[in-house]
Amino acid sequence: MSRGKKLDIFIGAEIEDGWAKIESPRKSSFDETQLEPSKHFLVFKKEKRRGKTVTLVGPFSLNKEETQTVLTNIKKKLGCGGTYQDAWMEFQGELKEKLRELLVLEDFRFKHGH
Numbered sequence: 001m002s003r004g005k006k007l008d009i010f011i012g013a014e015i016e017d018g019w020a021k022i023e024s025p026r027k028s029s030f031d032e033t034q035l036e037p038s039k040h041f042l043v044f045k046k047e048k049r050r051g052k053t054v055t056l057v058g059p060f061s062l063n064k065e066e067t068q069t070v071l072t073n074i075k076k077k078l079g080c081g082g083t084y085q086d087a088w089m090e091f092q093g094e095l096k097e098k099l100r101e102l103l104v105l106e107d108f109r110f111k112h113g114h
Contacts, residue, residue, distance in 0.1 A: 058088030
C-alpha cells in the first residue's frame, strides 16, 4: 500500500437492509392446566449463576396466587431468597434436601430418583 490511498472495506451489510430483531421462543413451555399438589411430579435442577448455586424445583401447575403463597412460605422457612419463573421455583443456595421435606409437607410429590 502506498501512502495517500484509502482502504475500501466492505463488511456485507448496510443499515438500509431492513434489520429486524429475531424473536426466539422461550426455552421452556408449560401447560396452563392446574393440578392439585398431590398430582405434581416435581424435579430438582442445580445451576451455577455468577459462581453461586441456584436450586430449581418444578414444573408447577398451580394458579398464581397459590404459587406465590407456597413460595413465600418456603422462603420464610428456609430463610433464603427465591423467585418463580416459567413454572419453576428458583432458590438461592443448594437446598435440595430441605426443599424436599417442606414440599412433601405441602403434599407435593417427586419423580423417582429426584
